[in-house]
Amino acid sequence: MTPQPAQVHPAPFPGFPGSSDGRPQTIVLRPSAWLRGAVSLFVALASAAVFAALAPRMGGWHAVLPACAVFAGLALWAVRQDRAAPGALKVGPDALTVWDRRGTLLCQGRVAGCSQWSGWLLMLALVDDNGRSHPLLLTADALPADARRELAVLGRRGAHGGL
Structure with a gap:
């Protein structure tokens, strides 16, 4: 089975590049060959x-x-x-939603933190409404570079309470 190219839809809010109507951005993740x-x-x-x-x-x-x-x-x-790995992300103005490849909701919450190892790995901490933390590990080959940069920015903003 060959991996399909990542599909990136309009950005979540007007501040993101390519956003014209303010709709949430859905990112389909590729299976990570590196991982x-x-x-x-x-x-x-x-x-x-x-x-x-x-x-x-x-x-x-x-x-x-x-x-x-x-x-x-x-x-x-x-x-x-x-x-059970994440298959799609939906970036909204106040939350990030994560689904697996079968369409099952894995977690949903605001981005509360970020850790980035060079350009290879991005670790996001999502906090749901109950205050429970959900780690999300994303590799460089799983999503487009522009989406990875935007998620890193969201993570840094969340770590500083700017969401």
């Missing part, structure tokens, strides 16, 4: 570490079964996490 690669490497290294730790104690052939069990468990976890 999938990192998780796959983690699964392989964890399985190899289990094998390397148990092989001297149990023997090579007997250590294969626990290593395969760890591999299967972590691979299942990785697939479940990938399916």
